[in-house]
Amino acid sequence: MSKIPTQELNTVMVNNKPTYPGLANQIMQDSIYGPRIERRIKRLLAERSDVLAKQGHHWYFGYLVCAYTQTHYGIKTLLNYSSVTEEIFDACLLPDVS
Structure with a gap:
């Protein structure tokens, strides 16, 4: 039987939709999922x-x-997972303007 994680996901409501600050970066920094995003x-x-x-x-x-x-x-x-996928897309494909 798999163990259910006890971590809580940070959720902020924007325009009555949940968003997840920092989740896209967290996924991209993950040792398993970060390389998968890069390959994708x-x-x-x-x-x-x-x-x-x-x-x-x-x-x-x-x-x-x-x-x-x-x-x-x-x-x-x-x-509203698309709020996270949009952040990943932006981080990967839009030029850094800083």
């Missing part, structure tokens, strides 16, 4: 760079976000 983005850029669009962020990274939250928090269905 490299593959997407190699295969679809001409049609890669921000509108697809939930499709590109959704399964990794859901797998991470299930593994680390015991959450099977993360509400």
Whole structure:
């Protein structure tokens, strides 16, 4: 029987939708999921760079976000997971303007 994680997920409501501050960064820094995101983005850029669009962020990274939250928090269905996938997309593909 698998052990359910006891960590709590930080949730902030924005426009009546849950958002998860820091979760995208947490996933990207994870020793298992970070490299998976890197491989996914490299593959997407190699295969679809001409049609890669921000509108697809939930499709590109959704399964990794859901797998991470299930593994680390015991959450099977993360509400508004697309807020996290959008942050990952932005971190991976938008230039840093700082």
